[in-house]
Amino acid sequence: MKQFKGRPVVAGTCTAPALVSHGGFNTLASFQGALQFGDLPVIGNKYKQTECDDQNNKDLYRKPMLGKALCLPQTIGSTTGGMILFTANVMGKCPACLLFSEHIDSLAAAGAALSAVWSQSPMPVVDCLGQEFLDTVKDGDSITVSEDGTVTVG
Amino acid sequence: MFDYKMKLTPEQEAILDGEKGEVMAKVMKTLVLYGDAFEAEKMVPVTATMGHLVTSFGLKVMKPIYDLMDTLIDGGALSGQKFTVDPKPLDPNVPVNFLQDFVFKKFMYSEQEAYDKQLAKLGLQDKDAYTCTCYMDEVGNKPQQGDILSWAESSAVVYANSVLGARCNRNSGIIELFGSIVGCVPYFGLLTDEGRKAKWIVEVKTTKKPEAQILGSAIGMKVVEDVPYIKGLDQWLGTELDGDTCAYLKDFGAATASNGAVGLYHIENLTPEAKEQGESLIAEGAQVYVIDDAELERAYRNYPVMWKKKDAAPKLCFIGCPHLSLAQLKEWTDRISDALRDHGLTKVTVPTVFTAAPGVIEEFNKSYHAARLRNTGVILSYICPLMYMNNPLAKSMPVITNSNKLRTYTTARYYKSDDIVDIITKEVK
Numbered sequence: 017m018k019q020f021k022g023r024p025v026v027a028g029t030c031t032a033p034a035l036v037s038h039g040g041f042n043t044l045a046s047f048q049g050a051l052q053f054g055d056l057p058v059i060g061n062k063y064k065q066t067e068c069d070d071q072n073n074k075d076l077y078r079k080p081m082l083g084k085a086l087c088l089p090q091t092i093g094s095t096t097g098g099m100i101l102f103t104a105n106v107m108g109k110c111p112a113c114l115l116f117s118e119h120i121d122s123l124a125a126a127g128a129a130l131s132a133v134w135s136q137s138p139m140p141v142v143d144c145l146g147q148e149f150l151d152t153v154k155d156g157d158s159i160t161v162s163e164d165g166t167v168t169v170g
Numbered sequence: 171m172f173d174y175k176m177k178l179t180p181e182q183e184a185i186l187d188g189e190k191g192e193v194m195a196k197v198m199k200t201l202v203l204y205g206d207a208f209e210a211e212k213m214v215p216v217t218a219t220m221g222h223l224v225t226s227f228g229l230k231v232m233k234p235i236y237d238l239m240d241t242l243i244d245g246g247a248l249s250g251q252k253f254t255v256d257p258k259p260l261d262p263n264v265p266v267n268f269l270q271d272f273v274f275k276k277f278m279y280s281e282q283e284a285y286d287k288q289l290a291k292l293g294l295q296d297k298d299a300y301t302c303t304c305y306m307d308e309v310g311n312k313p314q315q316g317d318i319l320s321w322a323e324s325s326a327v328v329y330a331n332s333v334l335g336a337r338c339n340r341n342s343g344i345i346e347l348f349g350s351i352v353g354c355v356p357y358f359g360l361l362t363d364e365g366r367k368a369k370w371i372v373e374v375k376t377t378k379k380p381e382a383q384i385l386g387s388a389i390g391m392k393v394v395e396d397v398p399y400i401k402g403l404d405q406w407l408g409t410e411l412d413g414d415t416c417a418y419l420k421d422f423g424a425a426t427a428s429n430g431a432v433g434l435y436h437i438e439n440l441t442p443e444a445k446e447q448g449e450s451l452i453a454e455g456a457q458v459y460v461i462d463d464a465e466l467e468r469a470y471r472n473y474p475v476m477w478k479k480k481d482a483a484p485k486l487c488f489i490g491c492p493h494l495s496l497a498q499l500k501e502w503t504d505r506i507s508d509a510l511r512d513h514g515l516t517k518v519t520v521p522t523v524f525t526a527a528p529g530v531i532e533e534f535n536k537s538y539h540a541a542r543l544r545n546t547g548v549i550l551s552y553i554c555p556l557m558y559m560n561n562p563l564a565k566s567m568p569v570i571t572n573s574n575k576l577r578t579y580t581t582a583r584y585y586k587s588d589d590i591v592d593i594i595t596k597e598v599k
Contacts, residue, residue, distance in 0.1 A: 025207050040394055040431065045579050048560055052231050052278065071476050072578065090395060092431040094579065095224045095322035098342025099235060106234035120207055121395055121431060122359060126342030129203035133196050134238060143207075 017170040020149045024165035025120055026132045028140030032112035034157040034169070035084035037075045038150060040092030043100045043123065045070035046081070050109055051100070066109045085159035086111035087150060090121040101127025105135050113161050116143035117150040142167060174202045176356065177212050185352060193245025197348045204345060205356025213354040214361065216320045218313040218336065220295065221253035221350035222304045224322035224343040227557050228259075228282030236281060238344070239288040242351070249293030249350040254304035254311045256323055257493065257525070258282070259557030263549050264523055265486070270563050278561055292347065300552060301527030302326055303420065303493040305334065308529035315442055318361060320349025324431075325424035325492045325575065331434040333411060333419050335442035337361045340395075340433040360397075360433050366443065367453040368399035368436055375462045379406040381586050382418045383574040385461065386425025388469040392459050395431040399452050404439040411440065413497040421573075424492045428575040476581035482568040487518075487594050488555040488582065490525030491573035499526055499534050499550075503543040509595035510546060517547035520570070520594040528552045556580060 049069035068076035091097050101124065104110040114124065120143040131138040142165045153159070153169050160168040178186065186202065188195040205213065225235065242248070259279050266274065295311070302323050304311035313319055315335035321327050322341045330336040339359045341349065349355040359365040370393045374380065380403075389398055407415050419437075426432035436444040436451050443451060489502060502524060510516060524543070526534065531550055534540055543550060559569060559580040569582040570590060577584040585593065 042578070048579070052229065052561065071474055071581075090431070092394060093324070093428060095324045095327065095340055095346075096343045099225060099232075099344045102344065103232055103234045107231075122204075122208070122340045122433075123342045123431075125204055125207040126345040128207065129200045130342075130344055132203055133200045 017168060018152055020145045020167045020169070022115070022142040022145040022165040022167060024140070024163065025125065025143055026128045026138050026141040027163050028113070028138065029161055029163055030085070030112045030140055031158065031160045032083055032085040034153050034155060034159045035076065035079060035081060035086050035111070036150065036153055036155055037073060037086070037088040039073060039075065040090055041086070041088040042070045042073065042093035043091050043097035044094040046073065046076065047100050047104055051104060051107070066104070081111050082109060084111045085113050085115055085161070087115045087117070087153050089118045089150060090116060091124040095123060097123030098126025098130060102130040102135065105131040105139055110139055113140040113142070115145055115159070115161070115167055117145050117147055119143055172199065174206055176202055176205050176210055179213070182213055182354065191245055193241060193247045194352070197247050197351050200345070201348055201352065201356060205358060208356065208358035210356035210358040212357050214318055214357045215354050216251070216318050216349055218317040218319045219251065220311045221249060221251050221346060222311060222321040222323055222326055223253055223255040223347055226256040226258055226300055226554065228279050228285035230278060230280045232281070235344070236285060236288065239292065243288065243291050247351050248291070249347060250353045251350050252293055252295045253350055254295055254299040254301065254309065255289060256300065256302050257552055257554035258300045259554055261551045261553040263551050264553050264558060265521055265549070273561065273563060293350070298528035301493050302554070303495070303527055305329060306495060306527055306530055308496060308533050309527050318355065320346050320355050322346035324427035325420070328423040328427045328433055328435070329420055331360055332423055332436070332441050333416060340431065366397060366434060366451070368451055369393070369396040369453050369456050370398040371452060371456050371458045372398045372400040373458065373460045374400060374402035375460060376466065377463055380461070380466055382422040383425045383572060384466050384470050386422040387429040387574045388461060388466060389459070390426035390428070390430025390432050391469070393430060393432060395433070397434050397436065398432065399436045399438065399444070399456070401438045403437050407437070407440060409439045413495065415440070417495045417498045420492055420495065425574040428578045473577060473584050475583055477568050477583060478566060479568070483598055484520045484568050484570040484593060486567060486569045487520045487522040487590065488525065488569060488571045488573065488576060489522065489590065491555045491571065491576040493530065494524060494526045496530050496533055499524060499530065500537065500539045503539045503546070505591050506546050506548060506595060507542050509591050513596050515595060515597065516545065518594045519596060519598050522594050523549045523551050523553070523555070525551050525553055525555055
C-alpha cells in the first residue's frame with residue numbers, strides 16, 4: 017500500500033480499480049465512440065463500458081473506462097475536451113475519478129469546474145500527484161481517494 | 171457562498187452573489203473554479219470584439235449541453251459579444267450513401283436545427299459564421315495583437331496566440347461561451363507574460379521545407395502542452411507573415427494542437443512576439459528538440475493505419491482540416507488541374523472534398539478558379555470533415571487526407587500533400 021498526496025481540484029471520495037495512461041489522454045478521441053454509440057444494441061456493445069476509442073493511446077485503446085480511477089499525466093487534444101468530460105459525467109459514462117500526476121490542464125479543469133457546478137454527481141478530481149504516482153500505479157490496482165486529495169494505491 | 175481564492179472586482183462579486191440572477195451566478199462560479207485550478211489571481215476583461223465557440227454540432231447524444239444552453243437562454247445569460255462557431259457537420263454537397271444519410275439526419279445530428287436556433291439566441295454572428303478558421307479576412311473574426319480572447323477550437327486558439335499575437339488560453343467548449351457571457355476570463359497561463367515563455371527550443375535542421383502537418387505533429391507529440399520556440403524554420407518560411415506563410419502556420423499549428431496540446435508557439439524572426447522579444451521568450455532551463463529529415467520521417471512512419479483493409483483503394487479524400495484559405499483553395503485547384511492534365515485525365519479518380527469557410531467559398535466562387543475546380547469534379551464544402559467522419563459508418567470507409575488533425579481523431583489515413591495529388595489524379599488500377 018502506498019499513499020500519494022495531491023491537490024483536490026474537485027474534492028470527493030471514491031474507491032475504484034486503476035486505469036493508467038502514461039501519455040496524454042485525448043478526451044475527444046477517447047470518449048467519442050462511447051458517448052455516441054454506447055447505447056446502441058448492435059454497434060454499441062463494445063462501447064457499453066465506455067471503451068477508450070483513441071487509437072493513438074497504446075495504454076488505453078479498447079479498454080473500458082467506466083467506473084475506473086483514471087490515472088493520467090494530463091489531457092490533450094480538441095478543446096471540446098471539457099464539455100465531453102461534463103457530458104460523460106452527466107450521462108453516467110465517466111470514470112469514477114480523475115487522478116493527474118501533473119498539474120491539471122485547462123481542458124480537464126473546465127470539465128471539472130462544469131461538473132462541479134452543473135452536475136448532480138461531480139467526480140472527484142485530484143492533480144499534482146507526481147511522476148512517482150504514475151510510475152507506481154498499475155491497471156487494476158485498488159485506488160482510494162480521500163477528500164483532502166490523498167490517494168492510496170493497493 | 172463557496173470558498174474561492176481569486177480576487178474579484180465588486181461587480182464580479184455581485185454577479186457571483188446572484189445580483190444578475192442564479193444562472194449568471196453559476197456561470198461566474200464555474201469560471202472562478204476554473205481560474206482557481208490555476209491559482210489565477212484575478213479576472214481580466216475580454217477585449218476582443220468577438221468570441222469563437224468550438225461546439226457547432228447538434229449531436230443527439232450531447233443532450234446535457236443542450237439542456238445547459240436552454241438554462242442559459244431562459245436565465246438571460248446570453249453572450250455579451252457576437253461569436254463565430256466551428257463548421258457544421260453536414261452538407262448536402264458531400265457524398266453520403268443511403269445508410270449514412272439516414273443515420274446522420276435521423277440519429278446522429280438530429281438536434282442540429284434546434285441547436286442552431288440556440289446558438290442564434292445566444293449570440294451567433296450570422297448563418298455563415300460556421301468555420302474553424304474564423305480569423306480569415308473573409309470571415310472577419312480576426313483579433314488584434316494583445317487582445318484578450320474567450321475562444322475555444324484548438325487550431326484557432328493556437329493561430330490567434332502565435333500568428334496574431336492575441337492572448338487566449340486553450341479553453342474548453344462551454345467555458346469559452348461563459349467568458350463571452352460575463353465578459354471576463356481568469357488571468358493565467360497563456361494570458362500572462364510568464365505563461366508565454368518557451369520551455370522548449372526546437373531546432374529545425376531539415377534539408378528542405380518541412381511538411382507543415384508532419385512538423386507540427388512531431389513538435390506536438392514532443393512538447394505536449396508546452397510552448398516551443400522554433401529556430402531554423404524562418405529559412406524556409408521567410409520573415410514575413412504573408413498569405414502562404416499564414417496558411418502554412420495554420421496547418422502546422424493545428425497539428426501541434428491536435429497531436430499534442432500546444433496553445434502557442436514562437437517562430438524565430440517570424441511570429442510577432444518572437445520578432446519583438448527574440449530569445450528573451452525562452453524560459454530558463456528550456457529543453458532542446460532537434461528535428462531533421464530522419465526525425466520527420468520517423469514521425470510519419472509511426473502514424474497507425476486504422477483501415478480494416480490496409481491496402482484498400484481510397485473511397486474519399488478530404489483536404490481542408492482546418493478549413494482552407496482562399497489562396498490555398500486556388501493553389502490546390504491549380505495543382506489538381508495541372509496533375510490531371512499531366513495524367514491525361516479531366517476528373518479526379520477519388521471523390522474529393524475541399525473544405526473552407528462559407529465566406530471564403532463565396533469569394534472563391536467569384537474567381538476563375540471556381541470553374542476550373544468544378545471541371546475537376548472536386549466538391550467544395552463548408553463541412554467539418556472531422557464531424558462527418560466521427561461515426562462507425564465512416565470508420566469502415568477508406569478515407570485519405572493531408573490533415574494530421576483528421577488523422578488523429580478519425581480513421582482517415584494521412585498522406586503528404588504531393589502523394590495526395592498523385593493518388594487522386596491518376597487512374598485507379
